Amino acid sequence: MTTASAPDRRVTRRKVIVGMAASGALLVGGFIGTKYVRRRIAGKLVEDDWSLRGSQTGAAKPDLWFEVPPAGPIVLYSPNVEMGQGIHTALAQLAAEELELRWDQIQVRATPSVHGGGQKPRGFGSLSRTAGSRSIATAFGPLRSSAAMLREILLIEGARQLGLTRTDVIAREGAVASKSLPSVHISFNDVVAARNATFSSWDRPPTKPILKQPTAFTVIGHPFRRVDADSKVRGAAVYGYDATLPGTVYGSVAHPPRYGARLASGTAGTAAQMPGVLKIVIDPKSDFAAVVAATRTRAHAALDALQLSWEGGSTTNDAEIEEQLRRADGTVVHETGNVDDVFRSAGRTVRAEYRTPAAAHAHLEPIAALADVRDDAVEVWAATQQPDAVAKQVSNALRKRRPVTVHPTYLGGGFGRKFLVSSAADAARLSEAVGKPVHVGWTREQDMRHGPFRPPSLTMIAGMVSAGGRILGIDQHSHLARTTPIVPETLLDMLGFDPTGLNGQVLPYGIEHYRVRSHVGDIGIPTGIWRGVGLLPNVFAVESFIDELAHHAGQDPLQFRLNNLPKSGVPGKFRPLLETLRQRSGWDEQTKAGAGRGVALSVMAGTCVATVVHAKVIDRRITVEQVYVCADPGLVINPDGARLQIAGAVMMGLSSALFEKVTFRNGMAEQSNFDDYPILSAADAPPVDVHLMGTGDVPAGLGEPGIGPVAAALGNAVFVATGRRLRALPFDLSAE
Amino acid sequence: MVAHTLRCSDHKPALTVELSVNHHRVAVPDDYRDDQLLWVLRDALGLTGTHYGCGVGKCGACMVLADDIPTRSCQASAADLAGASIVTIEGLTAEGEPLSLVQQAFAENALQCMWCLPGHLIAARALLASHPNPSAAEVEESMAENLCRCGGYNQVRRAIARAIELTAAETDHDDKP
Numbered sequence: 001m002t003t004a005s006a007p008d009r010r011v012t013r014r015k016v017i018v019g020m021a022a023s024g025a026l027l028v029g030g031f032i033g034t035k036y037v038r039r040r041i042a043g044k045l046v047e048d049d050w051s052l053r054g055s056q057t058g059a060a061k062p063d064l065w066f067e068v069p070p071a072g073p074i075v076l077y078s079p080n081v082e083m084g085q086g087i088h089t090a091l092a093q094l095a096a097e098e099l100e101l102r103w104d105q106i107q108v109r110a111t112p113s114v115h116g117g118g119q120k121p122r123g124f125g126s127l128s129r130t131a132g133s134r135s136i137a138t139a140f141g142p143l144r145s146s147a148a149m150l151r152e153i154l155l156i157e158g159a160r161q162l163g164l165t166r167t168d169v170i171a172r173e174g175a176v177a178s179k180s181l182p183s184v185h186i187s188f189n190d191v192v193a194a195r196n197a198t199f200s201s202w203d204r205p206p207t208k209p210i211l212k213q214p215t216a217f218t219v220i221g222h223p224f225r226r227v228d229a230d231s232k233v234r235g236a237a238v239y240g241y242d243a244t245l246p247g248t249v250y251g252s253v254a255h256p257p258r259y260g261a262r263l264a265s266g267t268a269g270t271a272a273q274m275p276g277v278l279k280i281v282i283d284p285k286s287d288f289a290a291v292v293a294a295t296r297t298r299a300h301a302a303l304d305a306l307q308l309s310w311e312g313g314s315t316t317n318d319a320e321i322e323e324q325l326r327r328a329d330g331t332v333v334h335e336t337g338n339v340d341d342v343f344r345s346a347g348r349t350v351r352a353e354y355r356t357p358a359a360a361h362a363h364l365e366p367i368a369a370l371a372d373v374r375d376d377a378v379e380v381w382a383a384t385q386q387p388d389a390v391a392k393q394v395s396n397a398l399r400k401r402r403p404v405t406v407h408p409t410y411l412g413g414g415f416g417r418k419f420l421v422s423s424a425a426d427a428a429r430l431s432e433a434v435g436k437p438v439h440v441g442w443t444r445e446q447d448m449r450h451g452p453f454r455p456p457s458l459t460m461i462a463g464m465v466s467a468g469g470r471i472l473g474i475d476q477h478s479h480l481a482r483t484t485p486i487v488p489e490t491l492l493d494m495l496g497f498d499p500t501g502l503n504g505q506v507l508p509y510g511i512e513h514y515r516v517r518s519h520v521g522d523i524g525i526p527t528g529i530w531r532g533v534g535l536l537p538n539v540f541a542v543e544s545f546i547d548e549l550a551h552h553a554g555q556d557p558l559q560f561r562l563n564n565l566p567k568s569g570v571p572g573k574f575r576p577l578l579e580t581l582r583q584r585s586g587w588d589e590q591t592k593a594g595a596g597r598g599v600a601l602s603v604m605a606g607t608c609v610a611t612v613v614h615a616k617v618i619d620r621r622i623t624v625e626q627v628y629v630c631a632d633p634g635l636v637i638n639p640d641g642a643r644l645q646i647a648g649a650v651m652m653g654l655s656s657a658l659f660e661k662v663t664f665r666n667g668m669a670e671q672s673n674f675d676d677y678p679i680l681s682a683a684d685a686p687p688v689d690v691h692l693m694g695t696g697d698v699p700a701g702l703g704e705p706g707i708g709p710v711a712a713a714l715g716n717a718v719f720v721a722t723g724r725r726l727r728a729l730p731f732d733l734s735a736e
Numbered sequence: 737m738v739a740h741t742l743r744c745s746d747h748k749p750a751l752t753v754e755l756s757v758n759h760h761r762v763a764v765p766d767d768y769r770d771d772q773l774l775w776v777l778r779d780a781l782g783l784t785g786t787h788y789g790c791g792v793g794k795c796g797a798c799m800v801l802a803d804d805i806p807t808r809s810c811q812a813s814a815a816d817l818a819g820a821s822i823v824t825i826e827g828l829t830a831e832g833e834p835l836s837l838v839q840q841a842f843a844e845n846a847l848q849c850m851w852c853l854p855g856h857l858i859a860a861r862a863l864l865a866s867h868p869n870p871s872a873a874e875v876e877e878s879m880a881e882n883l884c885r886c887g888g889y890n891q892v893r894r895a896i897a898r899a900i901e902l903t904a905a906e907t908d909h910d911d912k913p
Contacts, residue, residue: 084849084886226846232853233839235785235825239851242784250779276767294767296775364789364797364851364885412787412851413885444790644891648848651887674794674883682879685889 042333052606058142060149083411086641098147116395117403133701240383258667261313314667316524330517331496337513342473354541365412416529452528455481459541473513504538543712598716602708605701653710655680758827796855796882841899848886
């Protein structure tokens, strides 16, 4: 998160975390440790997340974002990686709008990060982190400002080259053109080709360039063809697993048999004699064992032949996880009114417990990177959500320090798993050892077994509702496994809650007496960020519970939500969404026997999402017939892309609700591939009607928010269809 | 990035496994003789458009055409397919040539990360080659074995519908004198 000019509300969760960790964490630790301060921090994080919007302003740095070649499309350097969210296309639209480019006059490249070897770091630094549904909101101000500045300096220089003045010309289809005589023009390419300089030395306008008004948008808000589509349908695009150089050899790296186990000792065994083996590295000091071979298959076979002895590590079995979660200490992260008094008063208390298991990311492209360590420099191609961190990691992994350039590749899915990757540093270490480019590509089994997984959850809620259908009070305990090492242990201990676990934890209704305690469990398995992190587990629990309260009060669940939502603020945005959803989904029509409709809602990254699921149950088998979503993501850049993000999140949420569960035995996952860990296939993929109701003139986030309500909405539909309340994922109607 | 060039045969003729890939005859390097076709294509021949997803025949990202039949390249060795004509995603259209109709349809209706795309393209191509105007059930059947973790299944349905439309338009065009 960059610009100094960004307003306060763009302070993100990560900025708070990094800022706190950096600014003498131990000194302030005791202070943060007070209950009041912890609750204030949690409240600020939730409020900032709910109201997240991009900034209209940002530093204009045309040299950082753009390259204008002597011929051909203008190059936009993307700070963010393209992992399927369509970010390269959306950023190109922001640039094309301000620069007045045709769609074929812009291309997007991922920006390399350079680190180490005494060189000044290059690239977008921490801005290159692609996570938290924040890319568009973060880039919106800086990119548009930079594009507008580039347009202005091209106009000033182009006018000069045409023998005109700035006021005589306009930007049109990638050229500086005379206002009065359209045939007099010079392309941006030619303007730049005539001057051999970087933009920073060019004449700038005396005042800040004026950004286009939303009413004048011709690109923003319209569907445009994905900029990466053509290379991908030709099979020419380079993902992390595809990266190759002449002479590339293949590394296979050992994973411990139990999470956290240390490599005690090891010998090569028969691996040294196996064909194609080029190098065996066994280093207990760094818990590292690997083989480099001429082909992947031979590398994997030789790795299996190593005699490795591991000690310690996790002993977690699946049956223990719930107890470990239940034991975790809690911190109050939200409190209004006086909850204890309400529950002491007369009235019936509704209580329920909800469970969600660990889940794998199951991105279709397993973890992969290529490293070429040469004497003077290192180049890495990696599928990573944070290339700047990978550059530092690689630099630290090498015996000799050299400048490291990390080229982010396309990602075959990320979902948070590619935020922290070890493959690049491992490949670099092996490349340094063999003096050749080394590619490390994990097998599906390695990828699926070693997490970090979506944190399992246990939510215990008590609530009271009036006869008239007002929620009187809710007392909620949300237990989630921790997301270290994303959030450092020292910070977790200070805060008493896990910031990334908070997503979806606090209900947006106007509840007079409401207390949420966040409990962070240590369960001996690696858990981390998984699309929305706490969002799906938390919302499944709290929005199923709201449904239980509605039925308890004898009210229609959609109307019950409307009755309890505030009229203003962020929660007020749900009202038009629910009203529209009621119409679009045919909510008030009669349901057939064995069928049901369920509704749920959630907010994350500034985007409110409300979802209705139509489901039917035949012979205890759940079929999702249709899903309707209404969402307010602020200003929409590309409506096709936005709908696809939400529809995709719906599918991933349905997959979680219907199929996905990782179980553990002796400190290791029991599932390892799609045969024992099925995910949603086309046969179970319903039509999804996504209706965008964006308000305002700045964008919010879209990558994760759509996954929030899905599981709860489906569970609520199944309750209507069968009378059975499902309180654990994945749903299983065969269990009594 | 430089893709590996296709390696010409410099092995002893009697031991060489030869394949037809995208209408070129290529020799399988000795190091890859026991490998599945997927790794021969990707690592030995540099045709990285065919993707690895699971290695157990469950995800479909590695699909190629073998004698026009959609085939999982992670489940067949090079030797198994020695006589067959193999077409990969790169072979659906020649470099520099316009996109084929199926590719065009999938470019207009792009999926999300598109790692699964080679499988969907190959399956759709095979479907339309045998059924130019498939029923909804036939479309569903052709998609059944290809996973898309980004959840783009409805987008695949739209792309196939568009490909049918483009194919029909081209047929009409060809029919005109």
